[in-house]
Amino acid sequence: MTFRFTKITTTVGVAIALVLSSLVAAAPANAAIVNACTVTLTAPKKISAASHEQIFYVDVAKSSAGQAPDCLESVTVALIRKKDNRQLGSWRIDASRVDYQNGRVQLDLPAYPDFAIAGSYTATVQDAALSYSWASANGADYWSDSPRVVFANATVDLRHAADATMRLTRRIDGLAFSGTVTRFDPSCCSPSFVAQSGSRVALQKKTGSTWVTKKTVTTNRKGAYSAVIRDDAKGTWRAQALAAPTHWSDATGAKTIAKKSTGKAGGKVGISSEATYSRGSVVTMTYTASVSFNAGAGFTAAPKDTTVKVQKRTAKGWKTIATRKTSTTGKAAYTATSKGTYRFVVPETKLSKAATSASRSW
Missing domain, CATH: 2.60.40 (Immunoglobulin-like)
Known part of the structure; x- marks a missing residue:
């Protein structure tokens, strides 16, 4: 030894x-x-x-x-x-x-x-x-x-290391992108990947064997991003979180989206209701519309600020009593304070056909 x-x-x-x-x-x-x-x-x-x-x-x-x-x-x-x-x-x-x-x-x-x-x-x-x-x-x-x-x-x-995600849908106003960017944090226990704010994200379309950046966006404080690109053709897309001093780049998996359908997109409007009670009696009824359109790749939520008319049935027929705008999830709500039968109507536009929900009575 x-x-x-x-x-x-x-x-x-x-x-x-x-x-x-x-x-x-x-x-x-x-x-x-x-x-x-x-x-x-x-x-x-x-x-x-x-x-x-x-x-x-x-x-x-x-x-x-x-x-x-x-x-x-x-x-x-x-x-x-x-x-x-x-x-x-x-x-x-x-x-x-x-x-x-x-x-x-x-x-x-x-x-x-x-x-x-x-x-x-x-x-x-x-x-x-x-x-x-x-x-x-x-x-x-x-x-x-x-x-x-x-x-x-x-x-x-x-x-x-960074991790990027992408959700891609075809809406009547174009291709809607959303997702998040996270990065590894060695000081963190669980989860080890945390939101990366301020990350630049390139939205890229495949042309031949090359990925071409069509738009670049920045993540918010929660590491989330969103964008709409007007592109009517069938195509394959991905999102790439660009490298920065804190993290490396990361590309999502590719997703192929169908081309935009010809003519105006068909729509549908769902309706739900929720009552507010006082002393066992209904005092208000909140109706919620869920609006979606099919622009060629299946039904997706209507764009934010889509117009929705609130109608109440009268002796002379349906009367518009209010107008609402959809949220980012395609929803719009109206709270009724009097009994009756209600429905939602989405007017026809240059991009979409008119759509009407079922009626609900209180």
Whole structure:
């Protein structure tokens, strides 16, 4: 059994790393860097944090014989954020690890970091030690000499993963898009994905093999977006949350929508009622209209502010007593304070046919 004390070396400065575009493990003042033992590591250019303890990989350059350097006992690497020199974490890599010998070392980010982690990082070498057997066989001082460890790529762009959703419907006024954008939050427990406000979302139509942006919108504080695009043709669409300093881009699945039907769209109006009671008696009755149109891809909710007439039956026939506008969900309500029979009528427009609900009596 061999006993040894931990060999401590100092960290190579970030400024030096940026000049040299690589990082070499430092050594005590009386030590030498053993160039005969050179280990080349490659950090990932990008890391997308999508889960707690997100996995990433550091590659180890192999010899022409396909072997990772056996002169190394261990190396400790760290990620230091450039803008404020904050250390995200450090990882010890032992040469005895199977993944080191295979040339790709699996590491993972801290599960719950104590600061917002997005940013540009420099991969640094904090400590490195020679293999005892290699040092003995090659005339190196195991206790004070250090291997030369170089990062072929030392800059890592770390951001959160994003998740975009899209709902697409054909309405009489065009294609209606709605959805949300969320991003991973490593400080959050459950849910781990939180609303991403201010995210730019590109609404894209496929032309041949290319996605062409037709409109760009911004999510609100709840991470939601909506838009209407006038497009009457059949087509395949998707929404893409654009990359930002905090998160990477993400595209939804594609959805194909049928072309707009020729002529005016057919409509339908549903009616429901809910009574208000006082001392067991009905004092008011609220009627709610649910308006939808079929513009060629099935019935969908009427656009906001669609006109709805409220009519009451009289001895001379139906009389319009009020006018309402639909909400974003295609609904409109009227509260009656007197008994009678009521219905809703949606007038004909240049885009849609007239539609009338069933009648309800109170």
